[in-house]
Amino acid sequence: xxxxxxxxxxxxxxxxxxxxxxxxxxxxxxxxxxxxxxxxxxxxxxxxxxxxxxxxxxxxxxxxxxxxxxxxxxxxxxxxxxxxxxxxxxxxxxxxxxxxxxxxxxxxxxxxxxxxxxxxxxxxxxxxxxxxxxxxxxxxxxxxxxxxxxxxxxxxxxxxxxxxxxxxxxxxxxxxxxxxxxxxxxxxxxxxxxxxxxxxxxxxxxxxxxxxxxxxxxxxxxxxxxxxxxxxxxxxxxxxxxxxxxxxxxxxxxxxxxxxxxxxxxxxxxxxxxxxxxxxxxxxxxxxxxxxxxxxxxxxxxxxxxxxxxxxxxxxxxxxxxxxxxxxxxxxxxxxxxxxxxxxxxxxxxxxxxxxxxxxxxxxxxxxxxxxxxxxxxxxxxxxxxxxxxxxxxxxxxxxxxxxxxxxxxxxxxxxxxxxxxxxxxxxxxxxxxxxxxxxxxxxxxxxxxxxxxxxxxxxxxxxxxxxxxxxxxxxxxxxxxxxxxxxxxxxxxxxxxxxxxxxxxxxxxxxxxxxxxxxxxxxxxxxxxxxxxxxxxxxxxxxxxxxxxxxxxxxxxxxxxxxxxxxxxxxxxxxxx
Amino acid sequence: xxxxxxxxxxxxxxxxxxxxxxxxxxxxxxxxxxxxxxxxxxxxxxxxxxxxxxxxxxxxxxxxxxxxxxxxxxxxxxxxxxxxxxxxxxxxxxxxxxxxxxxxxxxxxxxxxxxxxxxxxxxxxxxxxxxxxxxxxxxxxxxxxxxxxxxxxxxxxxxxxxxxxx
Numbered sequence: 001x002x003x004x005x006x007x008x009x010x011x012x013x014x015x016x017x018x019x020x021x022x023x024x025x026x027x028x029x030x031x032x033x034x035x036x037x038x039x040x041x042x043x044x045x046x047x048x049x050x051x052x053x054x055x056x057x058x059x060x061x062x063x064x065x066x067x068x069x070x071x072x073x074x075x076x077x078x079x080x081x082x083x084x085x086x087x088x089x090x091x092x093x094x095x096x097x098x099x100x101x102x103x104x105x106x107x108x109x110x111x112x113x114x115x116x117x118x119x120x121x122x123x124x125x126x127x128x129x130x131x132x133x134x135x136x137x138x139x140x141x142x143x144x145x146x147x148x149x150x151x152x153x154x155x156x157x158x159x160x161x162x163x164x165x166x167x168x169x170x171x172x173x174x175x176x177x178x179x180x181x182x183x184x185x186x187x188x189x190x191x192x193x194x195x196x197x198x199x200x201x202x203x204x205x206x207x208x209x210x211x212x213x214x215x216x217x218x219x220x221x222x223x224x225x226x227x228x229x230x231x232x233x234x235x236x237x238x239x240x241x242x243x244x245x246x247x248x249x250x251x252x253x254x255x256x257x258x259x260x261x262x263x264x265x266x267x268x269x270x271x272x273x274x275x276x277x278x279x280x281x282x283x284x285x286x287x288x289x290x291x292x293x294x295x296x297x298x299x300x301x302x303x304x305x306x307x308x309x310x311x312x313x314x315x316x317x318x319x320x321x322x323x324x325x326x327x328x329x330x331x332x333x334x335x336x337x338x339x340x341x342x343x344x345x346x347x348x349x350x351x352x353x354x355x356x357x358x359x360x361x362x363x364x365x366x367x368x369x370x371x372x373x374x375x376x377x378x379x380x381x382x383x384x385x386x387x388x389x390x391x392x393x394x395x396x397x398x399x400x401x402x403x404x405x406x407x408x409x410x411x412x413x414x415x416x417x418x419x420x421x422x423x424x425x426x427x428x429x430x431x432x433x434x435x436x437x438x439x440x441x442x443x444x445x446x447x448x449x450x451x452x453x454x455x456x457x458x459x460x461x462x463x464x465x466x467x468x469x470x471x472x473x474x475x476x477x478x479x480x481x482x483x484x485x486x487x488x489x490x491x492x493x494x495x496x497x498x499x500x501x502x503x504x505x506x507x508x509x510x511x512x513x514x515x516x517x518x519x520x521x522x523x524x525x526x527x528x529x530x531x532x533x534x535x536x537x538x539x540x541x542x543x544x545x546x547x548x549x550x551x552x553x554x555x556x557x558x559x560x561x562x563x564x565x566x567x568x569x570x571x572x573x574x575x576x577x578x
Numbered sequence: 579x580x581x582x583x584x585x586x587x588x589x590x591x592x593x594x595x596x597x598x599x600x601x602x603x604x605x606x607x608x609x610x611x612x613x614x615x616x617x618x619x620x621x622x623x624x625x626x627x628x629x630x631x632x633x634x635x636x637x638x639x640x641x642x643x644x645x646x647x648x649x650x651x652x653x654x655x656x657x658x659x660x661x662x663x664x665x666x667x668x669x670x671x672x673x674x675x676x677x678x679x680x681x682x683x684x685x686x687x688x689x690x691x692x693x694x695x696x697x698x699x700x701x702x703x704x705x706x707x708x709x710x711x712x713x714x715x716x717x718x719x720x721x722x723x724x725x726x727x728x729x730x731x732x733x734x735x736x737x738x739x740x741x742x743x744x
Contacts, residue, residue: 262680368674369676417682418681419681420676420680421676454673456674459672459695460671460673460674496743523743523744524743544622544624544741545743546674546711550671550711551634552674553671553674554713556684557682558682564666564667564714564715565626565629565633566713572628
């Protein structure tokens with residue numbers, strides 16, 4: 001049987017390879033990983049060359065925030081006298097590498113940036129500085145071939161250099177070299193405004209608010225801005241992201257509130273040596289935090305080509321080849337988003353001591369989208385987190401009707417409109433991941449699924465290599481988690497503690513405890529979850545599992561808000577201990 | 579059970595593109611053949627636990643003709659024995675996928691490469707296979723037997739119904 005399966009697999013995939021598809025891409029421009037050797041997470045600097053940004057009412061805000069705290073007020077008043085900028089972007093433009101930018105309490109709307117038209121492909125500014133993402137060449141076979149007059153293009157790196165505030169309210173551009181061929185960007189380097197520190201100088205993040213205009217994609221974009229340190233402010237209402245850090249070696253986002261983004265609160269992409277800490281993210285239509293396309297912590301020859309951390313992996317220690325973590329998240333409080341955390345190709349992330357709650361789903365990571373460097377996903381370690389009560393439902397008919405009728409620019413900022421379909425009531429979903437470790441977390445009161453593991457074929461991410469079709473859902477470990485109970489031990493069941501499609505090798509579950517009750521502990525094919533160490537024998541995916549997810553692909557808020565066969569968008573009944 | 583699982587594995591391997599690996603012997607598993615597209619093995623039919631009217635049909639189809647077949651998932655539907663078309667959605671995909679674009683930012687229509695990746699279009703070479711999943715909604719008015727229909731033929735829907743977990 002195994003030989004038959006293997007033969008079918010190979011034949012199927014070889015046939016796939018025969019038909020070359022068009023170039024793959026992503027809504028982000030083509031990006032590459034920085035060289036991992038030189039960088040590190042930047043440290044906070046309390047001194048050094050400093051530029052100060054303030055508003056006319058900063059003085060009053062300081063006096064109010066630090067009333068009764070003369071030790072806190074005194075340095076702010078002193079620094080306020082050095083204020084030379086009214087807009088953060090102006091200070092960024094004046095900054096050199098290693099500068100600090102201190103932002104005094106106030107509301108920052110960045111009016112000069114707002115005045116720059118957003119533009120689009122073929123229309124200024126920078127009308128032609130776009131790169132094709134996918135399908136522009138219209139190479140699909142008839143009869144379903146070319147028809148689109150709406151080319152899927154994205155601003156290239158030259159766009160960000162020449163027109164930094166067209167799509168970003170604040171842009172920190174570290175590499176000013178224009179790409180001779182934007183489709184083949186120059187090697188990542190930071191040549192200006194590196195090691196910049198942008199810090200709110202209030203008492204708490206709410207004292208400095210950076211407000212997006214709901215039209216520009218990013219409120220703050222850092223592009224090849226190595227060593228960037230962001231801290232102590234609130235940032236909101238990005239038309240795509242509140243904070244977007246791309247191709248950056250070394251960054252820290254600390255004591256930041258990221259809220260009301262149409263898609264993401266804090267997003268990092270093809271970046272390395274990163275730290276998110278004390279971040280609160282809420283009200284975002286996709287994810288509160290997104291460390292996606294993370295650099296892998298293991299060594300392989302070409303980071304921008306296919307590669308895995310499998311070398312050295314065994315059933316007893318599937319993570320032996322994982323290497324170091326490349327992005328750390330700690331003390332995160334992500335709630336009331338569609339997803340608390342997500343990360344396509346979110347590799348080598350270390351997420352700990354954080355709280356993901358009251359989202360539609362808590363955390364997801366996956367290998368099911370094209371154009372994300374670092375596929376397939378692998379080597380996260382998530383431990384000592386609390387993942388609970390992810391039963392918010394932004395997919396109700398009333399909400400979807402409203403979202404369809406009201407463009408983002410016109411919605412009240414507090415209204416979350418889902419940008420991505422997910423099963424309401426999910427704690428953790430791993431859609432095609434390898435060598436991940438979920439350990440010692442409290443996972444409870446997620447009414448549909450506590451933790452779900454499912455396979456994703458390589459072709460789904462646009463990889464038709466025959467050897468890559470079964471390269472996900474292997475070597476994942478679920479150890480010592482506390483399921484269906486609160487940290488004080490009170491039972492609070494999940495709909496099902498663990499769900500597994502049965503696919504893959506070396507996946508294992510050991511030492512987990514549950515108060516969800518016997519009928520809520522596992523969903524999936526027999527024989528069920530394997531104790532650690534897992535088996536080296538690969539097993540196929542169960543079609544019953546696939547039937548629970550496949551129909552939901554069809555979700556489209558405009559054309560198909562309630563797909564046939566999909567039960568993800570009805571809040572599940574609250575499970576009772578049984 | 580095992581056969582079904584293997585079938586799922588095979589269709590998963592084919593991913594969202596065009597498949598291969600036709601086994602021949604399983605063609606028209608129900609003994610029925612209509613058009614150049616046949617089931618490579620008997621597909622699995624699943625009742626949706628929380629929506630009892632809804633079904634999900636998961637299988638692998640093979641191009642039994644001598645010419646490449648270019649198919650659009652939007653041309654694939656389900657019709658009952660009286661000829662009434664049921665509400666349905668089809669996709670040539672073997673495992674879950676999602677699109678590149680935000681819900682309100684999709685280009686219309688999607689670029690062909692994206693359609694191909696997501697299994698909304700497929701080219702199946704002669705003798706080769708592709709995964710096919712069809713979800714549909716039944717009602718009391720439906721007359722047996724049900725068929726999956728595509729642009730140039732039909733495929734039988736099995737009667738054996740399996741249940742989701744839970």
